[in-house]
């Protein structure tokens with residue numbers, strides 16, 4: 023067989039953690055690999071910058087928690103400090119203009135409502151355990167569960183508006199959307215893979231337990247270093263021609279395409295669908311059309327010192343009214359300066375999207391002042407990342423599924439399209455939506471490619 | 485360090501509170517389990533059985549077939565049973581460790597949150 027000179031073993035599209043993990047694994051397996059990245063930077067949703075005082079700011083993913091073995095090991099390999107999220111002190115709840123303090127996971131001002139929340143979260147977590155990992159459509163009630171939104175499930179299972187509000191905030195924090203945008207089956211599968219809603223919303227003992235001194239961007243940088251420059255930035259892919267033997271990948275504005283025996287699409291299914299495939303696979307459109315990227319604006323307010331700690335507050339806030347729905351203490355590990363991180367997500371994102379930057383900033387700082395004291399207005403630095411406005415991500419933290427998608431085209435999430443393999447946190451079996459899931463998916467896609475290349479080689483030789 | 489008698493006494497308080505708590509009992513529906521309490525400092529093993537939505541008396545020793553093993557210091561168990569300590573905080577910080585099927589661990593975790601919220 024004639025092999026053109028520039029034919030590579032594999033091309034990876036997307037230099038997020040999924041793509042970088044896949045590329046490193048492929049190179050380790052002896053493949054000649056190239057990564058194409060649309061942005062002028064690597065990392066995708068793992069993106070860190072530097073504050074004026076020199077400490078790290080994570081604009082996207084930032085926390086690690088127990089059970090996220092790949093991400094924790096990678097963080098350790100970078101040599102950076104991984105430290106516990108600050109939790110000492112009372113948490114604050116803002117509800118209908120009232121300010122309440124509480125300890126633990128669930129606001130406690132209304133014990134009846136709190137108990138309803140714990141019970142509903144347990145019910146969801148237990149239901150999730152019955153959803154087959156990797157094949158939710160095989161659940162015996164899959165059709166029923168996938169026909170319902172979380173909104174109607176909550177209507178049936180939560181009597182009080184207070185408990186309803188708390189669970190809505192939890193879903194908004196985890197998915198960046200509201201309950202009426204989520205299929206119950208999708209949520210249950212997601213919870214199963216992430217150890218449950220209780221686990222996903224917890225700080226200590228859960229998904230927000232630890233932070234990385236040098237940020238999630240350092241995870242991407244560590245992987246990229248192992249690729250010795252085999253990453254091309256500013257290389258948005260818009261079309262892939264494929265047949266059984268390989269792919270021809272077209273980059274916007276370049277006349278010479280990249281050819282390879284295999285491709286890994288390492289991005290959310292919604293972004294992946296914007297890349298035309300020739301021949302096309304209709305299922306991809308159905309999948310992308312039924313998915314929505316979460317809507318989240320990640321906000322950082324920085325201060326000379328973590329003043330809330332002096333008032334016995336943890337910096338954690340749950341708010342069922344206003345724009346910010348949750349905050350955490352995001353100060354550097356030595357506490358020499360203070361930082362609060364907050365999220366404006368789902369409906370709150372929509373409601374504040376049209377405000378001017380100044381108006382939104384004032385609104386946010388007012389809410390922080392309400393929760394933590396007037397000093398909150400005196401932020402020395404203020405950063406916002408509008409994830410839906412990010413062209414090459416389109417939202418965050420994750421792409422979610424509306425009813426009917428998983429049972430109809432869910433298997434298109436991971437099933438290779440000829441020589442095109444699919445990665446990205448949305449395709450992960452466990453920790454979908456998280457840094458850990460991105461790494462798992464990259465690892466899986468690389469293994470698929472290696473196995474299929476070995477097969478091809480075997481049949482060529484045989 | 486707390487003696488075994490002190491743990492048994494504190495448990496008695498927890499048991500009567502729990503058995504009088506309708507919300508907790510509702511969460512115990514269909515959940516008959518054998519739970520072992522194991523102290524890391526005094527190396528004691530005690531058995532609690534959940535039958536028909538009711539917590540039985542605690543007994544010294546452990547049978548061979550158990551569903552859940554909860555490990556912690558004798559002091560923490562005492563404080564938890566007296567209601568002075570939030571068991572869920574000790575659990576998430578890893579000072580109290582629960583071994584068992586994931587569903588059972590999730591339920592015990594949720595029940596301890598409810599018990600603490602409701603006291």
Ligand SMILES: Cc1cc2nc3c(=O)[nH]c(=O)nc-3n(C[C@H](O)[C@H](O)[C@H](O)COP(=O)(O)OP(=O)(O)OC[C@H]3O[C@@H](n4cnc5c(N)ncnc54)[C@H](O)[C@@H]3O)c2cc1C
Nearest residue numbers: 036038039040060066067083084085259418446447455457
């Ligand atoms: C605000 C926010 C907070 C989060 N918080 C956490 C957290 O605390 N903990 C946690 O574990 N996770 C968190 N996440 C999620 C986590 O960041 C993601 O799960 C993970 O980074 C996804 O990695 P990925 O490689 O799958 O996708 P991405 O990071 O999205 O990578 C895809 C890459 O593909 C590139 N690309 C897109 N289109 C093209 C194209 N046509 N051609 C070439 N390249 C293209 C993109 O530029 C991008 O670099 C958060 C995410 C956000 C947005």
